[in-house]
Amino acid sequence: MADKTILIGNRYVARQDLLDHGSHAATALEAVGVREGDAIALLIRNDPCYFEILHAAALLGAYVVPLNWHGRADEIAYILADCTPRALIGHRDLTAAVAQAIPAELPTFVIDDPAAFAAPSAPSASSNQDWQAFRDKAAPWLQPVRAPRGTMIYTSGTTGHPKGVRRAPMTPEQIKKNATLLREIYGIEAGMRAFVCGPLYHASPGAFARQAFQHADLTVLQQSFDPEDLLRVIAEHRITHLTMVPTMFVRLLRLSDAVRSTYDLSSIRWVTHTGAACPPDVKRAMIEWWGPVIHETYGATETGAAVGCNTTEWLAHPGTVGRPMTGTELRIYDEEGCEVAGGGVGEIYLRTEAYSDFTYHGRPGQRAQVDRAGLVTCGDIGYLDADGFLYICDRKRDMVISGGVNIYPAEIENVLVNCPGVRDCAVFGVPDAEFGESLIAAIEAEPDGRPAPDDVTAFLEQRLARFKVPRRFVFHDALPREASGKIFKRKLRDHYLQAGVRPV
Numbered sequence: 001m002a003d004k005t006i007l008i009g010n011r012y013v014a015r016q017d018l019l020d021h022g023s024h025a026a027t028a029l030e031a032v033g034v035r036e037g038d039a040i041a042l043l044i045r046n047d048p049c050y051f052e053i054l055h056a057a058a059l060l061g062a063y064v065v066p067l068n069w070h071g072r073a074d075e076i077a078y079i080l081a082d083c084t085p086r087a088l089i090g091h092r093d094l095t096a097a098v099a100q101a102i103p104a105e106l107p108t109f110v111i112d113d114p115a116a117f118a119a120p121s122a123p124s125a126s127s128n129q130d131w132q133a134f135r136d137k138a139a140p141w142l143q144p145v146r147a148p149r150g151t152m153i154y155t156s157g158t159t160g161h162p163k164g165v166r167r168a169p170m171t172p173e174q175i176k177k178n179a180t181l182l183r184e185i186y187g188i189e190a191g192m193r194a195f196v197c198g199p200l201y202h203a204s205p206g207a208f209a210r211q212a213f214q215h216a217d218l219t220v221l222q223q224s225f226d227p228e229d230l231l232r233v234i235a236e237h238r239i240t241h242l243t244m245v246p247t248m249f250v251r252l253l254r255l256s257d258a259v260r261s262t263y264d265l266s267s268i269r270w271v272t273h274t275g276a277a278c279p280p281d282v283k284r285a286m287i288e289w290w291g292p293v294i295h296e297t298y299g300a301t302e303t304g305a306a307v308g309c310n311t312t313e314w315l316a317h318p319g320t321v322g323r324p325m326t327g328t329e330l331r332i333y334d335e336e337g338c339e340v341a342g343g344g345v346g347e348i349y350l351r352t353e354a355y356s357d358f359t360y361h362g363r364p365g366q367r368a369q370v371d372r373a374g375l376v377t378c379g380d381i382g383y384l385d386a387d388g389f390l391y392i393c394d395r396k397r398d399m400v401i402s403g404g405v406n407i408y409p410a411e412i413e414n415v416l417v418n419c420p421g422v423r424d425c426a427v428f429g430v431p432d433a434e435f436g437e438s439l440i441a442a443i444e445a446e447p448d449g450r451p452a453p454d455d456v457t458a459f460l461e462q463r464l465a466r467f468k469v470p471r472r473f474v475f476h477d478a479l480p481r482e483a484s485g486k487i488f489k490r491k492l493r494d495h496y497l498q499a500g501v502r503p504v
Contacts, residue, residue: 022055028138036061043090061146066201077101164361187270327353349375400429421451
């Protein structure tokens with residue numbers, strides 16, 4: 001097996017082959033009108049072709065817009081209309097499924113996915129071109145390399161429509177600082193063997209995959225998460241580095257002791273988790289199982305990863321997401337815009353030197369709304385302890401005020417997810433005539449049985465103050481969430497308000 005190899009399923013692809021493909025692709029894409037600063041839309045599952053397309057875009061100085069392939073046609077149509085790409089590249093069955101969302105004039109190139117879930121693949125539009133044939137007929141790129149733009153990722157749209165985070169090209173100094181920061185976050189080292197089990201259209205898995213592509217001897221891609229299969233892959237390929245989200249931890253911990261003991265996990269050296277709050281009991285259990293290899297990072301698409309901690313630091317400060325990384329400035333502000341000191345709770349603003357500034361594509365006014373003195377907020381509420389470690393209470397827009405008391409749903413979710421029979425959950429507030437707002441818990445039950453509401457209430461009352469226990473429980477076959485584990489609370493709340501969810 002050649003150095004620097006990508007593996008998906010049982011298919012190996014050499015890194016150098018992907019770089020060569022990207023060089024040809026850059027020439028081909030320029031011939032159809034892709035220019036510096038333009039966008040290229042990408043609608044694929046996790047696939048080695050991701051890296052060749054990113055390389056082509058970097059040579060051209062173009063942005064890659066990774067589309068969530070779980071999205072419906074209307075959602076895809078909105079982003080395509082907003083980012084106005086010069087080309088769309090996608091798996092054949094995925095583009096066919098949203099064909100009505102693709103403008104007729106948009107050059108569209110299709111890739112056959114050997115691991116496509118839909119069989120047989122849906123037919124493509126007659127105007128679509130085969131990506132491989134289109135790419136290979138072009139000469140390699142011989143022009144000067146333009147300033148790379150990277151990805152323009154659309155935020156998940158928790159409120160309103162999603163927005164594209166468009167960064168300016170980085171200066172040479174920022175490129176150097178960014179490389180150093182990412183090495184610290186993902187534990188990049190010689191001889192690493194990486195496993196990417198999150199979707200590449202998300203910021204953190206995509207960033208980790210790009211680092212692995214450059215530095216890892218082996219990068220294993222997975223298109224969907226299965227807890228036991230993850231253990232199998234780690235043992236079989238001696239995986240050393242992973243990025244994960246807390247939902248994956250929860251599912252791993254629910255494997256039986258017999259299954260867990262089947263696989264040798266001694267190769268693991270570094271696990272980075274991000275993307276959502278991790279229940280402290282869950283994290284502590286993962287540390288007991290996997291050892292002091294768990295690292296946490298906090299940030300957002302707008303800010304990049306800016307805060308982090310290792311296992312030792314977390315155990316000394318349970319519940320923290322870490323301290324500001326080198327070059328990161330972080331401040332807490334109250335609702336009047338005054339900086340909060342001494343452990344006070346407020347809105348988190350931060351900025352790190354390792355990333356260039358950004359704007360929301362086509363929305364400079366909305367970019368200004370999240371700025372305070374050059375720092376950016378993601379809408380999270382938190383506080384700093386005496387040692388400078390950051391704690392997240394909740395998202396500002398998710399905070400519930402019931403009877404004049406501030407309630408942070410994330411605290412309740414951290415407890416509820418450990419209740420027997422609960423696979424995943426989301427807690428949110430809805431209007432209440434008496435209290436202003438009251439709590440609803442949306443629960444995705446384990447497949448083998450739904451817990452009784454009285455049992456859930458009793459479980460929570462043993463661990464939380466009574467006013468934090470939701471007054472209603474709504475059970476779902478599956479919660480509306482992305483593959484990253486992030487749950488769309490807005491969709492749950494809107495569904496309740498518009499259709500009237502019947503509580504249990």
